Amino acid sequence: MVTAETAVVLPVLLLVLAAVVAAVVVVGAQLRCVDAAREGARAAARGDAPDAVRALVARVAPDGARTEVAVGDGGVRVTVRAEVSPLGPVDLGVDVEATAVARLEPGVAGG
Template identity: 55%
Template sequence: MRSDQSSGQGRRRDRGFVTAETAVALPALVLLSALLLWGVVTAAAQIRCVDAARVGARAAARGDGNAGALAQAAAPAGARVSVATGGDTVRVTVEAPSSAPGRLGGALSVRLHAEAVAAREDVIGSTGGGGRWPD
């Protein structure tokens, strides 16, 4: 009988510990979930930057005058697109900001960057090969 009484007293002293542990653990889980979600969103934005640079480089290589607009349309919101032509290549650079949600945004800000280079098609045929690719 004595063991029943001592275990009952132990339970009374432990009462409320589960509530206190939950009160500490839940905000930590919410913060962790928010950071994981931000990481997934940032990875998706990086992929969009890479795709936008690739689309812009392809369009600029074909001689399309609105390559920058095409790249801007494929890029994430707030992205900056630049198209540079040099020699027989074109280079498209896409930069976009990505900051964490809420108050963490200032501390966890990342600058996404993607770059694509393509050979200009208008100079490929002018190298004396008669418009054909070398064998």
């Protein structure tokens, strides 16, 4: 009797474990996007070149992330987008995105 119950419950426990692992991977990628966007906005507000900002963001962001840097109206906006596959080889992609905004430092062109 106990063996039959274990055989029924074990697959459910594995699915719950897979869901928890996937959630942790997605949340981790979202946090990396937030950190990358924030670092990029700080660098762009200091007056760093857009290519330098993208290189900085690429070091912090998840692999394959796309970065947009927009400067204007006395501020800068950096958006980082990435597609995360939380279950590895399973074809399930989750899009995560973060945007950070900062005012340009005094003396920076465009501010």
